[in-house]
Amino acid sequence: MTTASSVLIIGGASDIGRATALIYAGHGWKVTLAGRNLAECGRIADDIAVRSGQRPDVVELDVLRTDRFTAFVEAFPEAPDTIVCAAGLLGDQARDQCDPNRAAVTLRSNFEGPALLLGAFASAMAARGHGVIVGISSVAGERGRASNYVYGAAKAGFSAFLSGLRHSLVRQGVCVITVKPGFVRTKMTAQMTLPRGLTAEPAEVARAIFKADQAKRPGSLYVRPVWRPIMTIIRMLPEPVFLRMRL
Ligand SMILES: NC(=O)c1ccc[n+]([C@@H]2O[C@H](COP(=O)([O-])OP(=O)(O)OC[C@H]3O[C@@H](n4cnc5c(N)ncnc54)[C@H](OP(=O)(O)O)[C@@H]3O)[C@@H](O)[C@H]2O)c1
DSSP: OOOOOOOESSSSSSSHHHHHHHHHHTEEEEEEEEEEEEHHHHHHHHHHHHHHSSSOEEOOOOOTTTGGGHHHHHHHSOOOOEEEEOOOOOOHHHHHOOHHHHHHHHHHHIHHHHHHHHHHHHHHHHHHTOEEEEEEEOGGSSSSTTTTTHHHHHHHHHHHHHHHHHHGGGTEEEEEEEEEEEEESSSSGSOOOOGGGGOOOOOHHHHHHHHHHHHHHOEESSSSTHHHHHHHHHHSSSHHHHSSOOO
């Protein structure tokens, strides 16, 4: 009898995390949801059990509690086959830029916590010789903009960390994938007016993650291809032109 592959979803109560968990469970994977809201993760696990016939395990995790990461990692008998990090916090740019303590929470929730936790699992995966790490970053990290540069800076840091992790693990059988979803219709963006052609549903992001995991091709991907030319142009705009734009 073969054992089922296992996936850990960090930020298990996120809308993208939930959609991703459902796809993996539907393919027979053993799913663990890790989140700070255990009751919500439990409700999601119940819902996934009804839809897929497999109830995910639920574990408590606050990505700001870096002091607990070693114990969290060691509680797994062995590292999951795949880890998907879907934890994140949009923050509030206007408030973050006036309050260093608030900005620190945005920076730590999107960068420090996710990066250090994935890094803590990486060595166990490398020692074993296989594993997939999927980090959900953002196009916001590709060029700092006035409207969201605290969140964007954190995602830029996270993308750079994932790039380095990918480079360091590629010869040890561990595949690191950076996912940049563009806009996604979730709790995080509920207050925003989203451009239709550029906005994905959580299930679309989840399918892209599962497909990338199956392909095991280390690298960075946009969920909707249209983001590649858009971000190429935004990155290449000369600074004097960029500074005149309201973004
Ligand atoms: N929606 C978009 O347009 C978009 C675009 C690009 C990238 N992303 C990224 O995609 C990922 C998933 O976001 P989403 O759109 O699905 O939004 P979401 O539903 O708001 O999910 C964000 C999740 O992060 C969790 N989280 C925040 N701080 C945490 C902490 N300290 N410890 C543990 N969990 C924490 C939240 O937990 P609680 O449920 O307890 O609040 C929530 O479940 C995030 O990394 C986000 O930055 C989203």
